Amino acid sequence: MSRKLFTVAVAGATGAVGNEMIRGLESRNFPVKSLKLLASSRSVGRTLKFKGEDIAVEELTGDAFKGVDIALFSAGGGPSLEFAPKAAAAGCVVVDNSSAWRMDADVPLVVPEANPHAVAGYVKKGIIANPNCSTIQMLVALNPIYRKYGLRRIVVSTYQAVSGSGKKAIDELSGQTRAMIHDASAAVSVYPHRIAFNCLPHIDVFLENGYTKEEMKMVNETRKILEDSTIGVTATTVRVPVFYGHSEAVNVETKTPFDIQDIRAMLASAPGVRLVDEPSANVYPMAIDAQGQDDTLVGRIRRDESIENGLNLWIVADNIRKGAATNTIQIAEILAEKYL
Incomplete structure (x- = not known):
């Protein structure tokens, strides 16, 4: 056929x-x-x-x-x-x-x-x-955890590449970097402040609740995709001087107790996920490794010992490709x- x-x-x-x-x-x-x-x-x-x-x-x-x-x-x-x-x-x-x-x-x-x-x-x-690029990579990693253990709360901080703002932002980071290396003035146009050698906790416009539109996208989109309005989600989104690849520090509280080795095993076999988690050998997800790839890289998997059923993950993906x-x-x- x-x-x-x-x-x-x-x-x-x-x-x-x-x-x-x-x-x-x-x-x-x-x-x-x-x-x-x-x-x-x-x-x-x-x-x-x-x-x-x-x-x-x-x-x-x-x-x-x-x-x-x-x-x-x-x-x-x-x-x-x-x-x-x-x-x-x-x-x-x-x-x-x-x-x-x-x-x-x-x-x-x-x-x-x-x-x-x-x-x-x-x-x-x-x-x-x-969905939003940051939401996509987070949920590729969290979906298997959610399906088995449930999610009560998600706290995410993103470190987002300038390519998320388009070619002008890529050119601006490149130009500012060259200017600063040569001790020249760095022109600022795309962002409200210099992005080279800096981090901006400001992606999209600020809303009345103090969050940015980008942060609320992650909140609302997560609930819609998982079809669960009960999940508590809070986000801080940050633009960083990286050309390609968004990184995320994600902390979750599951509804039921989990086995950390089971979490690793699930992520190792989850569709779209590549487990990169040998910190003793300096192996963990990095933007330079995600660039040009379709997989979502997950590592730094560990318990959050400050709360019952708490889990920390570091999630990285190419925002232009998978995102x-x-x-x-x-x-x-x-x-x-x-x-x-």
């Missing part, structure tokens, strides 16, 4: 995540019949390669999705709000990487390792949302295999 093939569009194709989506579709051998690459009018005429073929970038418009089966969006929240419903109305299923649709009650929010069944909810609006492009493609794979 032949494998069904799909017409696929990538919206925001010329950005860092869009580029990674194109590479991922090829490397994962997604069943593509034809590929449309969409971006703003500024990029029209550029060509990008897919399976050795040069494909011209077309303008992202409401009419661009005629005949498209699946569209992977990484064009930003505004374009997603405008064009995702138009794509869905044309009969296309959208998998959106922005924050625009994540908390819509009629749009499933999916981490394939945690709640693949939620993909079925695409029928309500024709849209599936990809964005790869997770989006994995959602599309479930969609293509089971529902279309």
Whole structure:
């Protein structure tokens, strides 16, 4: 029996995540019949390669999705709000990487390792949302623990790479670093303060409750994905002078007692997880090892001896791949295999 093939569009194709989506579709051998690459009018005429073929970038418009089966969006929240419903109305299923649709009650929010069944909810609006990059990697690691022992509370502190802010932030960190090495002034544009040799406890805008929008994304998305509003979640998100790879210090309190060796064994066999945990040999997850990988690296696993049923983990993943492009493609794979 032949494998069904799909017409696929990538919206925001010329950005860092869009580029990674194109590479991922090829490397994962997604069943593509034809590929449309969409971006703003500024990029029209550029060509990008897919399976050795040069494909011209077309303008992202409401009419661009005629005949498209699946569209992977990484064009930003505004374009997603405008064009995702138009794509869905044309009969296309959208998998959106922005924050625009994540908390819509009629749009499933999916981490394939945690709640693949939620993909079925695409029928309500024709849209599936990809979670925040930091939420994705945390739940890849915590899902098996949650399923067996339950989670009463999660305390997470993130150390997020500048690539999460886009190419301008990457260029700014690079430029500031060179300037400081040469004892020159470092221009500040993307962030409110210098990021080189610094840490900023400020990602996205501050809200009335004192948290940032990024921090509340992790709170609300975690509860939606695990379908459990009773979990206490608190987050502090920090931008650090790293180009690629988000790191997280995660402390959880489980509902029932756990065996630490069982936790290790579960994570060693969990989908999408690579256990990296030999601290006596200086082996633990690092951003430089996660870069370019699809796995979520987990280590520094130990009891929190200050509280009953407490557990500490250090979780690292490539924010452009598993935190964005790869997770989006994995959602599309479930969609293509089971529902279309």
